[in-house]
Amino acid sequence: MKKEEILEAYKSGNLNMEDALAALQEEKSGKSxxxxxxxxxxxxxxxxxxxxxxxxxxxxxxxxxxxxxxxxxxxxxxxxxxxxxxxxxxxxxxxxxxxxxxxxxxxxxxKNTEMRNGERIINIITAGTSDIPVAEEAALTAEIMGNRVRRIYDVGVAGLHRLLARQEEIRQANVNVVVAGMEGALASVVGGLVGRPVIAVPTSIGYGANFHGLSALLAMLNSCAAGISVVNIDNGFGAGRLAAMLNELR
Known part of the structure; x- marks a missing residue:
């Protein structure tokens, strides 16, 4: 019995105080x-x-x-x-x-593959192929939590035409997760293209001055584009979970 059911049973006289207390204790212990x-x-x-x-x-x-x-x-x-x-x-x-x-x-x-928000798309966007492992952690997380996910990979700022060619798909999404290492500039560019939330994921991909993702993290935190939130370095799961939660909002 749930807590509310136990209290209702006690209130209606169908459960005495001793049994109600025992049931509440059992319900509480069942939570861990x-x-x-x-x-x-x-x-x-x-x-x-x-x-x-x-x-x-x-x-x-x-x-x-x-x-x-x-x-x-x-x-x-x-x-x-x-x-x-x-x-x-x-x-x-x-x-x-x-x-x-x-x-x-x-x-x-x-096992449960029902789409909770099938009409609402979460885009997972990477700057480079090297960012895909973190992106896949985000994508799988969002999918397992019942969301429709679209992958847009290897569209970093070094070849901006690749990103611009996908503008329509990027703007269709309810949430965009942007995964980038190096200098982390892609999140700012995407943030300037859309009017929906952008979740930026800095990755540890890059040469020495990247400082294992710190440069990308700081660049994303200092973005001049509005509507960007930033998760920790390489935290694909955190981004996928946040995207799923935002996609639930009505």
Missing amino acids: LNLGFADLDLDRDGRCGFPEVVYCAGKTVEQSVDILSVLMKQYDNVIGTRAAAAVYEGLRDRFPQIRYDAAARMVYQH
């Missing part, structure tokens, strides 16, 4: 599961609209497999980011619908 090394948030889907996403980097393969196993039994759509192929190997026999994307380093289960 302690595995010893991790305390899983099983209420994330109800609160935030999508189950807890597992960041696999820094965890052992066994820890990642144990956490994802619990989530994949409970939810249709589950994501593990920055996952090694060994995590996928540890799960695939028990979960035949599991998938692994080596470029994005994502392991995921995507």
Whole structure:
């Protein structure tokens, strides 16, 4: 029983105080599961609209497999980011619908493929081919969360005609995610072309003075184009999640 149902049952006299308190305690404890090394948030889907996403980097393969196993039994759509192929190997026999994307380093289960916002497009745009791994993390995240995604890759400012040739598609999108390394200029250019939100993702792609993405991050934060938000360096997941949330708004 949900909390509201428990309180209604108590209010109507169908549940005494002792049983109501016990039911409330059980309902509360059902929102988390302690595995010893991790305390899983099983209420994330109800609160935030999508189950807890597992960041696999820094965890052992066994820890990642144990956490994802619990989530994949409970939810249709589950994501593990920055996952090694060994995590996928540890799960695939028990979960035949599991998938692994080596470029994005994502392991995921995507059983519910219903489009929640099918008429609203999220564009994932990259400056170069080298930015695609981060872009794919964003694209897959948004797709698994029920969105229609269009990929527009390798249209950086070094060949501006490539971007301008895709202007119509870029303007059709409800949200544009722009993924760029080097000097990170592409986000400003896209921001000057559209009247919808732009999510800028700096990547660590570039030579020495790029400082592993810091130059792109600072350029995006200092953009003179309005309507741009910026996530952390290489944070494709964060951009995909934010794009999905914006796409939900009516």
